[in-house]
Structure formats: C-alpha cells, structure tokens
Amino acid sequence: MDPAEDFIPIVAGPYSGVNTDSLVITAVTSAMNTYMYRAVVTGTCPLPATSFPAILFVSELPEVMVPPEDTVVCENGNAAFFVDAGVTTSPTYRCRSIPEAEHLIIYLMAVNI
Numbered sequence: 001m002d003p004a005e006d007f008i009p010i011v012a013g014p015y016s017g018v019n020t021d022s023l024v025i026t027a028v029t030s031a032m033n034t035y036m037y038r039a040v041v042t043g044t045c046p047l048p049a050t051s052f053p054a055i056l057f058v059s060e061l062p063e064v065m066v067p068p069e070d071t072v073v074c075e076n077g078n079a080a081f082f083v084d085a086g087v088t089t090s091p092t093y094r095c096r097s098i099p100e101a102e103h104l105i106i107y108l109m110a111v112n113i
Helices: 100-110
Strands: 035-037 055-056
Touching: none
Parallel strands: none
Antiparallel strands: 035 055
C-alpha cells in the first residue's frame, strides 16, 4: 500500500487553517504523538503538488505519578526518597527541603496546636 494514500482530509477537531498555508493545531494531546501531516497545493493548472510529510512530536508535561513517601531513620542512618515521573518526556529531578525550624512550624500548624 502506498503511504501517501493513507492520508485523509482534515475537516474538524482541533485544527484551523486547513485550507490555508498555515495549519494550526490547538490543545495538542499526547495521543497525537507521531501524527503525520502534509499539504496538497492545487492551482489553475492540473496535477496538484503534494508536500513531504511533517511529523508532530509531542513531549509529555512533567507529572508526579507516585510522590515520595515519609521515612523514619535512626541518627547517622541513610534515607532515600523515590518519585515516579510517569511518562514525563526526558525528566530531570531537583530535590528540595524545608529547614528544620520551618518544617516544625508547618507541622504544628497542620495539627492545629
């Protein structure tokens, strides 16, 4: 089968400019990753000109699927925290902490003491 014949006309959905020189896609979803697009240009003379396909690559937004869990360790022991970034594209991580005094204030406010 000729892949060029697999393309279908764009008529609705998140697309605008389908009959212009600029196709705009709004609210791109991760399901659209690797969708292929091409343009067909017609004019007064017969035989349309068809572009090579362009591929849409969608990067996933950062997300935390599983947050780190609380842990208790003995003094001089080791602690480890893990996080699951789900399908985040090329995730990088930066750990942050709250200094002890600030943490105590936040904790006390949380239990309404």
